[in-house]
Amino acid sequence: MTDDIWRLAADWFAENARDLPWRRPGTTPWGVLVSEVMSQQTPVKRVAPAWEAWLDRWPTPADLAAEPTGEAIRMWNRLGYPRRALRLHAAAVAIATDHDNQVPTTIAALEALPGIGTYTARAVAAFAHRQRHPVVDTNVRRVVARLAGRPDAGMATTPADLRAAEQLLPPGEEDAAVTSAALMEIGALICTARAPSCAECPLAAVCEWHASGEELPEGPSRKPQKYTGTDRHVRGLIMAVLREADLPVPRVSLDGVWHEAERRERALAGLVADGLVAVEDERYRLP
Structure with a gap:
């Protein structure tokens, strides 16, 4: 079964992989x-x-x-x-x-x-080095979980996830590297979280979750996070001002990015603490 999985994935990848610049020869x-x-x-x-x-x-x-x-x-x-x-x-x-x-x-x-x-x-x-290692991100975790009969995987990669992915890899290093990329691509394009295209999936015939006929749970797998007005949003507004400035900027130039002083202060303090913003004579700049 494992042999079927890696060959099916690799054959599909050879025909359907996205033309991403870092996948091109010479990278x-x-x-x-x-x-x-x-x-x-x-x-x-x-x-x-x-x-x-x-x-x-x-x-x-x-x-x-x-x-x-x-x-x-x-x-x-x-x-x-x-x-x-x-x-x-x-x-x-x-x-x-x-x-x-x-x-x-x-x-x-x-x-x-x-x-x-x-x-x-x-x-x-x-x-890069074409070695045999399990490469496990959110997409791969989901593909591996569904092949084993579960509708989805956990929120973070565990040692068990690495072991499960490694079991799907062929012994040869180059074949394993291709398979790792293929599983990731299938998860990104076909075996998606909320709308998997099982009819187009090269692994459908060997997928236990597909064979079970079990449906995905209703609703999103996790609640979407609000962005506008969050600390992260205000941090981004401050960073935009500093990226566009050739010289350190006074505090007044940053006060206009957001109307809530408390959130603005918190965002700026966080940027300074993270080393993303430097303070020099009460002026702010990139480090």
């Missing part, structure tokens, strides 16, 4: 690492142009490491969660300094990089 391990960090919590259609601009400006980790962290934040623009830009900059410094400007090849060395966790380390090892 470096650094390019893969950047794509994985950028794609966390951000749709790939927004990531693609940002990724191309980033790699055009900083084609190697050393190129980014030589720049101030503020330039990484500025280049991040509106991708959201700008702390990811700080993490990428810190990882670039570590790669340039400790790894001779080469992205590490082992899981242990990848996880030792600043801001690189379980998922990203395994994604880089598999997709």
